[in-house]
Amino acid sequence: MLYILLSHGIGFSDKDRSKGQINMLKRILISVLLFLGGAMLLFAKTKAAPYYQLQFDVGESIPSKGEMMATSNLTNDLGIILQPSARHKFIGFYELKYAGPGLRKEEGDKFSDRIMDHVFVIKNHFDWKDDYTLKSQLDHMIEYRRTGANELWGQGLYDFNRTGFMFDLNRKFSKKLSGDIYMQYHYLEFPNYTDLLAEFQAGETSETSTGKQNHHNYQLGVKTKYELVNVSLDFTILKYTKQKVIVDNVQPDRTYYSGVLQQDTMVTLGADYTKILWNSIILTPSFSFKSKISNQNYQHFMLATDTIPVRYIDNYYSYNIFDISCPITFTLSKIWAAFITPEINYKYYSNRPPRDSENAFISGNQYNNLFILSCGFSKRQNDVTTMTVFYNYQSQVSNMTFERYLLYNYSGHYMGVSFSYTY
Amino acid sequence: MKSKITLFLLVLVLFSSAVPASGGDDFANSIIGREIIKIGLRFLDNPGDFFFNLHSDNEDYSPVPKNKKGSFRFNFFPTFIPFTWANLNVKAKVFDEKNNLPQIDVIGMYGDILSLRLISTETRPEFSDYSMGITAAKSINEKTRLYGGIKYCAVNMYVKFSTPVTSGEFSMSSLDFKMSDTFVFTGISHQPNPDKIVVAQLGYGFKYNKIVSRLMVSHKHLDIGVNIYPEGLFVIHPFIAWHWFF
Numbered sequence A: 001m002l003y004i005l006l007s008h009g010i011g012f013s014d015k016d017r018s019k020g021q022i023n024m025l026k027r028i029l030i031s032v033l034l035f036l037g038g039a040m041l042l043f044a045k046t047k048a049a050p051y052y053q054l055q056f057d058v059g060e061s062i063p064s065k066g067e068m069m070a071t072s073n074l075t076n077d078l079g080i081i082l083q084p085s086a087r088h089k090f091i092g093f094y095e096l097k098y099a100g101p102g103l104r105k106e107e108g109d110k111f112s113d114r115i116m117d118h119v120f121v122i123k124n125h126f127d128w129k130d131d132y133t134l135k136s137q138l139d140h141m142i143e144y145r146r147t148g149a150n151e152l153w154g155q156g157l158y159d160f161n162r163t164g165f166m167f168d169l170n171r172k173f174s175k176k177l178s179g180d181i182y183m184q185y186h187y188l189e190f191p192n193y194t195d196l197l198a199e200f201q202a203g204e205t206s207e208t209s210t211g212k213q214n215h216h217n218y219q220l221g222v223k224t225k226y227e228l229v230n231v232s233l234d235f236t237i238l239k240y241t242k243q244k245v246i247v248d249n250v251q252p253d254r255t256y257y258s259g260v261l262q263q264d265t266m267v268t269l270g271a272d273y274t275k276i277l278w279n280s281i282i283l284t285p286s287f288s289f290k291s292k293i294s295n296q297n298y299q300h301f302m303l304a305t306d307t308i309p310v311r312y313i314d315n316y317y318s319y320n321i322f323d324i325s326c327p328i329t330f331t332l333s334k335i336w337a338a339f340i341t342p343e344i345n346y347k348y349y350s351n352r353p354p355r356d357s358e359n360a361f362i363s364g365n366q367y368n369n370l371f372i373l374s375c376g377f378s379k380r381q382n383d384v385t386t387m388t389v390f391y392n393y394q395s396q397v398s399n400m401t402f403e404r405y406l407l408y409n410y411s412g413h414y415m416g417v418s419f420s421y422t423y
Numbered sequence B: 001m002k003s004k005i006t007l008f009l010l011v012l013v014l015f016s017s018a019v020p021a022s023g024g025d026d027f028a029n030s031i032i033g034r035e036i037i038k039i040g041l042r043f044l045d046n047p048g049d050f051f052f053n054l055h056s057d058n059e060d061y062s063p064v065p066k067n068k069k070g071s072f073r074f075n076f077f078p079t080f081i082p083f084t085w086a087n088l089n090v091k092a093k094v095f096d097e098k099n100n101l102p103q104i105d106v107i108g109m110y111g112d113i114l115s116l117r118l119i120s121t122e123t124r125p126e127f128s129d130y131s132m133g134i135t136a137a138k139s140i141n142e143k144t145r146l147y148g149g150i151k152y153c154a155v156n157m158y159v160k161f162s163t164p165v166t167s168g169e170f171s172m173s174s175l176d177f178k179m180s181d182t183f184v185f186t187g188i189s190h191q192p193n194p195d196k197i198v199v200a201q202l203g204y205g206f207k208y209n210k211i212v213s214r215l216m217v218s219h220k221h222l223d224i225g226v227n228i229y230p231e232g233l234f235v236i237h238p239f240i241a242w243h244w245f246f
Helices: A002-007 A019-043 A196-202 B002-013 B025-029 B031-045 B047-057 B114-118
Strands: A047-063 A069-083 A088-099 A114-127 A132-146 A160-172 A177-189 A215-226 A229-246 A257-273 A275-277 A281-283 A286-294 A298-300 A311-313 A319-325 A328-331 A336-349 A367-380 A385-398 A410-422 B070-077 B085-095 B103-113 B126-139 B144-167 B170-193 B196-205 B210-218 B222-228 B236-245
Touching: A047 A385, A047 B144, A047 B196, A047 B210, A069 B210, B031 B047, B047 B126, B047 B144, B047 B170, B047 B210, B047 B222, B047 B236, B103 B114, B170 B210
Parallel strands: none
Antiparallel strands: A047 A069, A047 A410, A069 A088, A088 A114, A114 A132, A132 A160, A160 A177, A177 A215, A215 A229, A229 A257, A257 A286, A275 A281, A281 A328, A286 A319, A298 A311, A319 A336, A328 A336, A336 A367, A367 A385, A385 A410, B070 B085, B070 B236, B085 B103, B103 B126, B126 B144, B144 B170, B170 B196, B196 B210, B210 B222, B222 B236
């Protein structure tokens, strides 16, 4: 009945809405209802526990460049834990996340971006033997992105669907020491992405750019925990299905794309340590290092209408990132707590020269140095709700000074109130 | 008559204390003035969304309590006061929860803005808002239930003013929109004592990718809570409603 209702277009009367998007929305609706229905049928025979979380914050962002932005962020989780036997546990999970405009941490994201995520997860915990636990997971995610308030959801250039699975084998070596080895695979599809600049420059004979961001994501990692110390090492490979590597000379099809597909490799090393002082101060210093190596290169055009590049740079997208943070929580009473978190993030490109304000390359390699300070007070109002007043300061310094499209040198403040409900 | 229309529109724009005093350039250039102008322009950009959010304040799709057969609900704020938006939300239990089957409720809502009937222009103002849907609820334990469902909502308005209504930077000659959407929603209801139910709910509209979240404490006859519209003209809508379970 539900499918019939949707097939007849209730709620989808806009003619310009793409068929692909409608199918996507149907998948969301059907997945939610199947998930709820299946879970409800299992309740009678299986131990079950619900999990519900609503996290909401509202505040004001004040960047040093641009306008003030009133913003809100919302995360809503609905999960069900089912335990059909002592060794088996299933977790079904749906998350809807919305991030309004505000200060961003990732390079390439605009302050005016809005993001909406739908995440569906089914996990299984299987206590294989006394010392071994096998965790597995199936997941599907739909992300919508839009930059302006007047854009339509579902038509963003960088909207994507992600589908995949994960396996994690955990072994307890002793009461203090445990270790994991895990692997996961995901396929990311960007249904709306087109390389408009490439198509324009190559003319009508150019290949279609649809699907150029689609890629397979393979991940393999190990992690270990000794008392309150965690260390992890992670390898990730992104294999693009259509995006070809740019080269220095014109190819037979009149473009600069060679026959080699893009491939990115990332290695991430992370560690953190939790220290509790006088039963009232919790410190969790953490460190991570990420190195990305990409075979993709870059042709620089001064203007979008130019057809002849002014400079070729290989290894343009490879970089290293160092990140250090130290969250500190002060337990003031049973209901009051204070927190302060300084974080430093340093990104250094292997072979990308910075540009001056006129878009001309200068000597050296580009770096982005980001500092974030978060602090606030939280009050636990009852068993399920917590209210937090917070203030964030963010500052980025870079030798990249061409900022017509993206900001590289700025500071900003974000303050507001956060509310959470957790059952 | 124009004064009535002006009064009606001012109530819309002044919602949540956004008071655009009839100021000159000084007020318009002040921080508060600029913010009010920004809010006003956002309202003019999409008045339908604002009314759709108010319509959602009038709804209640949480399940009927186990020991009841249904309910009537009337939302006072922020719809009847200050917009004279009369409304009635009706719930009726169709199936009791039994074995593996959930409780099923049929729910409907209808509303009418009474002040629009006072406006007499060349074209008679039109307004309608309604919703209908189904909620399925299943107990997790004696006090807690998970629920979910689907609903269809519609809000239509057409008001043509004989002369444009202006107030400071604002100018409006008509209000004309038709908005409808199909939502799925999920939530949890927790009943710590017989006269109190705490509800958290999330709804998602497919046509406009609209998110609506609700936190509500339902007392013996009074509902108090907030609706959250992350992209709404006013992100948070506190609401107060009266209900009667039967």
